[in-house]
Amino acid sequence: MTEPWTLHPDRALPADPAARDVAREIYTAVRDLPIVSMHGHVPVEWFRDDPSFGDPAQLFVVPDHYLTRMLVSQGETLPRLGVGSTPDEAVETDPREIWRRFCAGWKHFRGTPTRYWLEHALVENLGVTQRPSAQTADALYDEVAARIADPAFRPRALLDTFDIEVIATTDPAWAALDAHAELAAAGLGDRILPTFRPDPLLHVDLPTWSDDVARLGAAAGVDVTSYDRYLEALRTQRDRFVAAGARATDHGHLAADTTPLDDVEARRVFDAALAGTVTAAEAQAFSGHMLFQMAAMSAEDGLVMQLHPGVLRNHASDPFAAFGPDKGYDIPVVTEFTRSLRPVLDAFGHHPGFRMIAFTVDEDVYSRELAPLAGVYPALRLGAPWWFLDAPDAMRRFREAATETAGFSNMSGFVDDTRAFCSIPARHDLSRRVDAGYLARLVLEHRLDLDEATDTAVDLAYRLPQAAYARP
Amino acid sequence: MTEPWTLHPDRALPADPAARDVAREIYTAVRDLPIVSMHGHVPVEWFRDDPSFGDPAQLFVVPDHYLTRMLVSQGETLPRLGVGSTPDEAVETDPREIWRRFCAGWKHFRGTPTRYWLEHALVENLGVTQRPSAQTADALYDEVAARIADPAFRPRALLDTFDIEVIATTDPAWAALDAHAELAAAGLGDRILPTFRPDPLLHVDLPTWSDDVARLGAAAGVDVTSYDRYLEALRTQRDRFVAAGARATDHGHLAADTTPLDDVEARRVFDAALAGTVTAAEAQAFSGHMLFQMAAMSAEDGLVMQLHPGVLRNHASDPFAAFGPDKGYDIPVVTEFTRSLRPVLDAFGHHPGFRMIAFTVDEDVYSRELAPLAGVYPALRLGAPWWFLDAPDAMRRFREAATETAGFSNMSGFVDDTRAFCSIPARHDLSRRVDAGYLARLVLEHRLDLDEATDTAVDLAYRLPQAAYARP
Amino acid sequence: MTEPWTLHPDRALPADPAARDVAREIYTAVRDLPIVSMHGHVPVEWFRDDPSFGDPAQLFVVPDHYLTRMLVSQGETLPRLGVGSTPDEAVETDPREIWRRFCAGWKHFRGTPTRYWLEHALVENLGVTQRPSAQTADALYDEVAARIADPAFRPRALLDTFDIEVIATTDPAWAALDAHAELAAAGLGDRILPTFRPDPLLHVDLPTWSDDVARLGAAAGVDVTSYDRYLEALRTQRDRFVAAGARATDHGHLAADTTPLDDVEARRVFDAALAGTVTAAEAQAFSGHMLFQMAAMSAEDGLVMQLHPGVLRNHASDPFAAFGPDKGYDIPVVTEFTRSLRPVLDAFGHHPGFRMIAFTVDEDVYSRELAPLAGVYPALRLGAPWWFLDAPDAMRRFREAATETAGFSNMSGFVDDTRAFCSIPARHDLSRRVDAGYLARLVLEHRLDLDEATDTAVDLAYRLPQAAYARP
Missing domain, CATH: 3.20.20.140 (Metal-dependent hydrolases)
Structure with a gap:
């Protein structure tokens, strides 16, 4: 490791x-x-405006219903994963916190295509060097954030x-x-x-x-x-x-x-x-x-x-x-x-x-x-x-x-x-x-x-x- | 080849x-x-009259609905494959032409049992020596025709x-x-x-x-x-x-x-x-x-x-x-x-x-x-x-x-x-x-x-x- | 063998x-x-009274509907396998006879989990040394009967x-x-x-x-x-x-x-x-x-x-x-x-x-x-x-x-x-x-x-x- x-x-x-x-x-x-x-x-x-993809959570977690449904099935909630906008929901707004929750749940993706797709994107497309885990979440966040801030992304x-x-x-x-x-x-x-x-x-x-x-x-x-x-x-x-x-x-x-x-x-x-x-x-x-x-x-x-x-x-x-x-x-x-x-x-x-x-x-x-x-x-x-x-x-x-x-x-x-x-x-x-x-x-x-x-x-x-x- | x-x-x-x-x-x-x-x-x-099987198209193409359906799905028509008898249909009557259309569509049988059965019949039972293709169609027709004309067939x-x-x-x-x-x-x-x-x-x-x-x-x-x-x-x-x-x-x-x-x-x-x-x-x-x-x-x-x-x-x-x-x-x-x-x-x-x-x-x-x-x-x-x-x-x-x-x-x-x-x-x-x-x-x-x-x-x-x- | x-x-x-x-x-x-x-x-x-399991037929044949259904499908009948209690049914009461019928039908369990479970139980749990067959039925019965009579069983x-x-x-x-x-x-x-x-x-x-x-x-x-x-x-x-x-x-x-x-x-x-x-x-x-x-x-x-x-x-x-x-x-x-x-x-x-x-x-x-x-x-x-x-x-x-x-x-x-x-x-x-x-x-x-x-x-x-x- x-x-x-x-x-x-x-x-x-x-x-x-x-x-x-x-x-x-x-x-x-x-x-x-x-x-x-x-x-x-x-x-x-996206193609017309060619924007930056924002932060790692907005790119990989919040909009991906394959990913969020698995975390929800294991006890997370959609608001804690940054999903939702109604004022009475405690929607998480800190992308790093969302990213940590995703990384902590990495185990649950064993055997799923979501894992394959994420691994491919993280390693092949972003060149990150660490596997997701509770321990690596912050360092990985920084790696991903730096890469997607690049105009080439x-x-x-x-x-x-x-x-x-x-x-x-x-x-x-x-x-x-x-x-x-x-x-x-x-x-x-x-x-x-x-x-x-x-x-x-x-x-x-x-x-x-x-x-x-x-x-x-x-x-x-x-x-x-x-x-x-x-x-x-x-x-x-x-x-x-x-x-x-x-x-x-x-x-x-x-x-x-x-x-x-x-x-x-x-x-x-x-x-x-x-x-x-x-x-x-x-x-x-x-x-x-x-x-x-x-x-x-x-x-x-x-x-x-x-x-x-x-x-x-x-x-x-x-x-x-x-x-x-x-x-x-x-x-x-x-x-x-x-x-x-x-x-x-x-x-x-x-x-x-x-x-x-x-x-x-x-x-x-x-x-x-x-x-x-x-x-x-x-x-x-x-x-x-x-x-x-x-x-x-x-x-x-x-x-x-x-x-x-x-x-x-x-x-x-x-x-x-x-x-x-x-x-x-x-x-x-x-x-x-x-x-x-x-x-x-x-x-x-x-x-x-x-x-x-x-x-x-x-x-x-x-x-x-x-x-x-x-x-x- | x-x-x-x-x-x-x-x-x-x-x-x-x-x-x-x-x-x-x-x-x-x-x-x-x-x-x-x-x-x-x-x-x-067939067993009572013990006839010859006719020509290669009549034996292998026209009556085989596994075979004709695949060619139809790729743009051929049943009449062009010799199927049909109503007078207003342009039913192909030249068995060699029908055989050519089958050979030209050989690719479409990849992965199907029809291919396995045909290969077995052509090689093991008839002893032909060439694979079906647009190029080999005529020569293959002659090979098959000669074999099935034999009373042993x-x-x-x-x-x-x-x-x-x-x-x-x-x-x-x-x-x-x-x-x-x-x-x-x-x-x-x-x-x-x-x-x-x-x-x-x-x-x-x-x-x-x-x-x-x-x-x-x-x-x-x-x-x-x-x-x-x-x-x-x-x-x-x-x-x-x-x-x-x-x-x-x-x-x-x-x-x-x-x-x-x-x-x-x-x-x-x-x-x-x-x-x-x-x-x-x-x-x-x-x-x-x-x-x-x-x-x-x-x-x-x-x-x-x-x-x-x-x-x-x-x-x-x-x-x-x-x-x-x-x-x-x-x-x-x-x-x-x-x-x-x-x-x-x-x-x-x-x-x-x-x-x-x-x-x-x-x-x-x-x-x-x-x-x-x-x-x-x-x-x-x-x-x-x-x-x-x-x-x-x-x-x-x-x-x-x-x-x-x-x-x-x-x-x-x-x-x-x-x-x-x-x-x-x-x-x-x-x-x-x-x-x-x-x-x-x-x-x-x-x-x-x-x-x-x-x-x-x-x-x-x-x-x-x-x-x-x-x-x- | x-x-x-x-x-x-x-x-x-x-x-x-x-x-x-x-x-x-x-x-x-x-x-x-x-x-x-x-x-x-x-x-x-069973746990309260901690009884002996009786005889081999009562333990392995009579109550196991996976096993009896397979034998029935091949021509045995439930009464001949010891199932049933109504007086007008010729329910087999000799466990050795039931066991023989099971052993004679051993072939029919090929490819089924019943066979795996029985093999595991007979060899791993009971330590028997012979495969079931019409020939071995009696000797196997004796082996199994001896083992299940043991208070450790x-x-x-x-x-x-x-x-x-x-x-x-x-x-x-x-x-x-x-x-x-x-x-x-x-x-x-x-x-x-x-x-x-x-x-x-x-x-x-x-x-x-x-x-x-x-x-x-x-x-x-x-x-x-x-x-x-x-x-x-x-x-x-x-x-x-x-x-x-x-x-x-x-x-x-x-x-x-x-x-x-x-x-x-x-x-x-x-x-x-x-x-x-x-x-x-x-x-x-x-x-x-x-x-x-x-x-x-x-x-x-x-x-x-x-x-x-x-x-x-x-x-x-x-x-x-x-x-x-x-x-x-x-x-x-x-x-x-x-x-x-x-x-x-x-x-x-x-x-x-x-x-x-x-x-x-x-x-x-x-x-x-x-x-x-x-x-x-x-x-x-x-x-x-x-x-x-x-x-x-x-x-x-x-x-x-x-x-x-x-x-x-x-x-x-x-x-x-x-x-x-x-x-x-x-x-x-x-x-x-x-x-x-x-x-x-x-x-x-x-x-x-x-x-x-x-x-x-x-x-x-x-x-x-x-x-x-x-x-x-």
């Missing part, structure tokens, strides 16, 4: 020496490929440092995309792309719905007084996103249902929503209907449709009331795809202009539903392991469960989906290592030749994400 | 050298065992070449079994067995149902004007199958439900079906009821009941309308067994004359439902990994998920279930290799002795399928 | 030599730790031999706990703890319910004529258990539902139950309501709430009628936790006095539901692999599926849950070996340092069960 902290070059490669040798050779071929990061939640303002510089070829932000459907316009003017238009996210507009029983529809109308220059105007406004904004370089839409519904309503019923439900009389069942049916409409629009305008279903948001009511969404209380549920996607795939599954990428946090569906579907419909690609499944053993299970039926060509390749900008290199690196390990096994089992495995590794890390998000 | 194509003798054995050595020893003990192929979809006419000769001890076809419940009678007269009656498949008769809302019932009646010599006559006709035909050497029935329902109706209700639904007034719900209930009736008849006549539930057929409507069923658009759904099989198992689960073999494409049920059920009911055997799960990693997962609760003795051993006759040796060979790898691990973990593992490998490859399909 | 039977010291450790070396080092650090057995079904009378002595630091029995909610009082008087009060099991009282449509409620009332000294008195009686008995050293309650519901009713509805359903007019739907809703009430009481009195849902009991009606419950006919079903536990976790998930440990036999929920829940709610711990999943490969899958999201700290560590007292050392030993293998892989993949892995192994075997069952 007294020697400087370094990471083993073979970490996350297979334990078996024979497999490791082959995996290392495959990994070497993809290690230095540029990063294609086609979906995430990094704020576009600002967002735009990191795009180069991290070798990010292209990165997509996620933007509300009503966005004016001013920040993206500024980035385009600065020559970054091909590198930082917007993504069209209409979720709050498609759930007509949300308390925020009326306001958000008004925002949509204002952005689109359409007075949204009817269902048809609503579709028109969505189309107008999609066109704006297309013009700004967007490649994709993103949809975070609870279920994957895509059953369309007929126009009369869709108009009736929409009017009821405007009148505030919509029922929960109507709202649910309407959200499935709108996924079908989004697919229809995608088939026209070529935006790739990303579907991220199956997460029950804000499972605990008190933390949601106090701290808002995205605080670690989103829990997966059983998710059905075979029947749910049937309407969209039956209508557009062979359409040359349509592509859907489906993600899941219910890994049961890999072999049973998603791989069989992606293995026949040309429009469907199977996304990378998502959220809780973006972890070494889960990624391996994904490859093992999906590849035999879907093959590699029907997958999106790696997609990181993070709001933690500094974890992007770690996530891509981990994915490349795990894939190298999986492919090495296929080589040693004589199911692939080494040259094929290496070619496939490049596909998964680089070519497939490019191809999957190219508008058809 | 310039040296002749050969397959590695250790393919699909474990990558770890220590495990491989043990696995090779176990595999050697089963490699040359005869093939027991107790369920499949090879047309009985006709169905009956291949029975010996492949060392198939016994093979079961699947036949409609109304079959007269003339072809089987001819085979019996030719001395092949113990080697080629019929299987009783009543599916279209048990789903009373199918548009084909009335015609099929009429066929059943004609075959059985029963005027099927009532539910009781319908049961009588089914019994009569079952007896005909028994007399012709059948060992089993086969049932492909969407759900595993086996809930019986009372006689009054069964008669009512049947009459409604005859009158064309049956509802979807009634038809579904009736199909579950008929599974119970089939079990009851099995307990009388000793036909082993094979249940293959959980596949939603013809997911896309346009391909179904244009090309018909079995074209790659069958997708698994969640399948429940614990409650669904309870009526049948409660009634016949300890009956000395009853045996059911249950298959699934929902692998979640292995450890949760099927292994616990097979591990207590003497009548129930757990079938081999089926359809999409008949692949190396999926077969390994099956062993790992099911064995600890069901043991080996409650499994059917390997069952291939293919309509691709030339893939039969490859499928059995792959299964034997994967089982050898699994058993080798148990030996190295000192959970089995080597002599026990070898004995178990012989059980799984040979003795258990024989025993499972022996009429009790 | 002629040399004396010994077990390999590396059994159940990884097959790969590199992993085995590391695993052996980790295992060595935990091998000799005391056993903490916080949940099980050993009768408290009585329950209290075995507590020391097995190095059991603490063991919890499971006791009906109406228990007077006299046996525990006697044990306390004998100085064993801290070593043998009761557990509060109210299941039959919470399912108001059970035919035994009225009698059991009367027993509860009698034990608590409360005349249970109303819902409020019923709660009062439950509280009184919980307090008695707390006073007797209980750490936990145990709940074996079919579903995990915890939705509370309002007081008016709860009283109404309870009164209907007293009147014998309750419906199945009301009874089911009431059972979920009572889980919520149990959680509320736990938050007050600190009893850890163990939830064991998802098993459909007594799947076959004839064996249940003839031989009663717990005879091997309990089969898992799909079990939902995310929505089902929401009421309890929303109300008490952050309560400092509440802890729930959730178990499952539906392993799909590990990565999808239980690990995400345990990874954020401080009150929830994820229990050890349970019942059919308490087996080497299933335990490994549990670690792989749950750890990346829940971490180790949110797990209960090993909990054995057995009624087979003599299998306790084997079960703990197997768990320690499997965990050592899993941790060794993390070490070799450089995801953990060896000192961390060893520390974690001690947590899982010893510290975490202690901590999880410490009243908060």
Whole structure:
């Protein structure tokens, strides 16, 4: 422990020496490929304003719900970790104190991807020399603080440092995309792309719905007084996103249902929503209907449709009331795809202009539903392991469960989906290592030749994400 | 790539050298065992007429929905692969052109069992010397065409070449079994067995149902004007199958439900079906009821009941309308067994004359439902990994998920279930290799002795399928 | 086979030599730790009366439903294995004959944990020298009989031999706990703890319910004529258990539902139950309501709430009628936790006095539901692999599926849950070996340092069960 902290070059490669040798050779071929990061939640303002990341706690602890949820599960509280803003909460404001609490809980991250990502960022990207612990917390804080104060550690510089070829932000459907316009003017238009996210507009029983529809109308220059105007406004904004370089839409519904309503019923439900009389069942049916409409629009305008279903948001009511969404209380549920996607795939599954990428946090569906579907419909690609499944053993299970039926060509390749900008290199690196390990096994089992495995590794890390998000 | 194509003798054995050595020893003990192929979809006419297999495309591409679905998912179309017959479709008729498209898409089969089966058939059974690719397509076509033109590559000769001890076809419940009678007269009656498949008769809302019932009646010599006559006709035909050497029935329902109706209700639904007034719900209930009736008849006549539930057929409507069923658009759904099989198992689960073999494409049920059920009911055997799960990693997962609760003795051993006759040796060979790898691990973990593992490998490859399909 | 039977010291450790070396080092650090057995079904009378275990059949065959179900599945019957007492059943009474049937079926246990446990008990605990087989049955019987006749093989002595630091029995909610009082008087009060099991009282449509409620009332000294008195009686008995050293309650519901009713509805359903007019739907809703009430009481009195849902009991009606419950006919079903536990976790998930440990036999929920829940709610711990999943490969899958999201700290560590007292050392030993293998892989993949892995192994075997069952 007294020697400087370094990471083993073979970490996350297979334990078996024979497999490791082959995996290392495959990994070497993809290690230095540029990063294609086609979906995430990094704020576009970071790239426009290029700010300093502040202090270590603000960079690594406070906004990372993977990290805070683990500490909360072990007795910390969100306010003591700097989360929250309501005046009656004792929100910790001393970043060093927050950092100490994180370091004291380092043990609890054993076996988790959070640990891998943090180690990679701290050692590989920041060059720190000490492991987190109660004892090292202050010295480590100083190390990290000094490094992130360096102008070389600002967002735009990191795009180069991290070798990010292209990165997509996620933007509300009503966005004016001013920040993206500024980035385009600065020559970054091909590198930082917007993504069209209409979720709050498609759930007509949300308390925020009326306001958000008004925002949509204002952005689109359409007075949204009817269902048809609503579709028109969505189309107008999609066109704006297309013009700004967007490649994709993103949809975070609870279920994957895509059953369309007929126009009369869709108009009736929409009017009821405007009148505030919509029922929960109507709202649910309407959200499935709108996924079908989004697919229809995608088939026209070529935006790739990303579907991220199956997460029950804000499972605990008190933390949601106090701290808002995205605080670690989103829990997966059983998710059905075979029947749910049937309407969209039956209508557009062979359409040359349509592509859907489906993600899941219910890994049961890999072999049973998603791989069989992606293995026949040309429009469907199977996304990378998502959220809780973006972890070494889960990624391996994904490859093992999906590849035999879907093959590699029907997958999106790696997609990181993070709001933690500094974890992007770690996530891509981990994915490349795990894939190298999986492919090495296929080589040693004589199911692939080494040259094929290496070619496939490049596909998964680089070519497939490019191809999957190219508008058809 | 310039040296002749050969397959590695250790393919699909474990990558770890220590495990491989043990696995090779176990595999050697089963490699040359005869093939027991107790369920499949090879047309009985192939054995009666003993034709040439035609051209390479007709043998390996056009009828193989595993293969065509993958190419379709990557942008080919069924007509361009020679599938279809409607006059307004541009169905490719040049087998060499179809073969070129298959070879050009060879990359997409990386990691799939289709690749393993094709490699085995091409190299081990046909002796070709070049890998498929756009460059080698024509030369490979000529190689394959020359080999399959040889009379030694006709169905009956291949029975010996492949060392198939016994093979079961699947036949409609109304079959007269003339072809089987001819085979019996030719001395092949113990080697080629019929299987009783009543599916279209048990789903009373199918548009084909009335015609099929009429066929059943004609075959059985029963005027099927009532539910009781319908049961009588089914019994009569079952007896005909028994007399012709059948060992089993086969049932492909969407759900595993086996809930019986009372006689009054069964008669009512049947009459409604005859009158064309049956509802979807009634038809579904009736199909579950008929599974119970089939079990009851099995307990009388000793036909082993094979249940293959959980596949939603013809997911896309346009391909179904244009090309018909079995074209790659069958997708698994969640399948429940614990409650669904309870009526049948409660009634016949300890009956000395009853045996059911249950298959699934929902692998979640292995450890949760099927292994616990097979591990207590003497009548129930757990079938081999089926359809999409008949692949190396999926077969390994099956062993790992099911064995600890069901043991080996409650499994059917390997069952291939293919309509691709030339893939039969490859499928059995792959299964034997994967089982050898699994058993080798148990030996190295000192959970089995080597002599026990070898004995178990012989059980799984040979003795258990024989025993499972022996009429009790 | 002629040399004396010994077990390999590396059994159940990884097959790969590199992993085995590391695993052996980790295992060595935990091998000799005391056993903490916080949940099980050993009768408290065994410790009070300290009897001899009788004969080999009564010790190892007749009461072990893992063992008898496997033999039944292969054609034995429960009466021939000594199970049953009704006069019209030909129940085998010769223990030697029962033992012979078990030995003749030894092959069927290949690959099962039953085999591991039995081998461990026979060789490590009893020192027998011959493997079970039809040939050795009689000699083995004599060996076992001689050993268990030794006073050193009585329950209290075995507590020391097995190095059991603490063991919890499971006791009906109406228990007077006299046996525990006697044990306390004998100085064993801290070593043998009761557990509060109210299941039959919470399912108001059970035919035994009225009698059991009367027993509860009698034990608590409360005349249970109303819902409020019923709660009062439950509280009184919980307090008695707390006073007797209980750490936990145990709940074996079919579903995990915890939705509370309002007081008016709860009283109404309870009164209907007293009147014998309750419906199945009301009874089911009431059972979920009572889980919520149990959680509320736990938050007050600190009893850890163990939830064991998802098993459909007594799947076959004839064996249940003839031989009663717990005879091997309990089969898992799909079990939902995310929505089902929401009421309890929303109300008490952050309560400092509440802890729930959730178990499952539906392993799909590990990565999808239980690990995400345990990874954020401080009150929830994820229990050890349970019942059919308490087996080497299933335990490994549990670690792989749950750890990346829940971490180790949110797990209960090993909990054995057995009624087979003599299998306790084997079960703990197997768990320690499997965990050592899993941790060794993390070490070799450089995801953990060896000192961390060893520390974690001690947590899982010893510290975490202690901590999880410490009243908060």
